[in-house]
Amino acid sequence: MSSPVTLDRREGPYGEIVLRRRDEHFEIIANGTFLMDTSDGRSERLLIDAARDALPAGRTAPSVLIGGLGVGFSLAHAAADPRWGRIVVVEREAAVIDWHRTGPLAELSAGALADPRxxxxxxxxxxHLRTSTETYDALCLDIDNGPDWTVTEDNGSLYSPAGLDACKDRLTPGGVLAVWSAQPSSAFEKSLRNAGFSGVRTEEIRVARGVPDVVHLGVRPA
Incomplete structure (x- = not known):
């Protein structure tokens, strides 16, 4: 594997964000912490599919909020599925949005961004979760390396009781919260149950080395 080539580096309100290319793959680094790359994407796709599959039977054209644009795998996978209705991505880094709209990552997400949904x-x-009045059938969140390994200190509040209450408020009855993590967290499963989510479970995606990536799931009671 060759050394990475830096394509863009910016300082923003949340620190440094970097886009690199290593061979044919792109990498995103935030404040020196590796976030994700384009080498696989199975767990990002599972994030979307697991949330959809956990929805009540018969729900048509469900809406989904994707937390974190990243390299665009989750958005592209949702847009490729005609069963989804409205698809909203929340991204706080202007650089990441630019990379997808007019930069190197456009090759991965141009079709999804052109989708009218x-x-x-x-x-x-x-x-957004705390101030919006919008509700969604699914929240698919991937803004950290997991509840126990946040990119910035402020993100930790998302996994707190208040943060999980805000997630529940943004869900329709029977709606699904799906949270990506680089490792399983039994403490987060407990937090989901304590916050009133039902059907709490964890789905694993095996990786070449180390512990599996996972998606934590919980359902807002109907």
Whole structure:
């Protein structure tokens, strides 16, 4: 594997954000922490599918809010599925949005962004969940390396009792919260149950080395 080539580096309100290319793959680094790359994407796709499959039977054209644009795998996978209705992505980093709209990542997400069901909100996810009055059938959140390994300190509030209450408020009855993590968290499963979510479970995606990536799931009671 070759050394990475930096394509863009910016300082923003949340620190440094970097886009790199290593061979044919792109990487996103935030404040020196590796977030994701384009080498696989199975767990990002599972995030979307697991949320959809956990919805009540018979729900048509469900809406989904995707927390974090990243390299665009979750957005592209949702847009490729005609069963989804409205698809909203919340992304706080202007650089990431630029990389998808006019930069190197456009090759991955151009089709999804052109889909009339799709839209991007340039705002902080935690603030949006607490202040918005919109509701969704599914929340698919992937803004950290997991509840126990946040990119910035402020993100930790998302996984707190108040943050989970805000998530529940943004869900329709029977709606699904799906949270991506680089490792399983039994403490977060307990937090979901304590917050009143039902059907709490964790789905795993095996990786080449180390612990599996997972998606934590919980349902807002009807």
């Amino acid at each position: 799709s839209g991007i909100l340039h705002t902080d996810l935690v603030a």
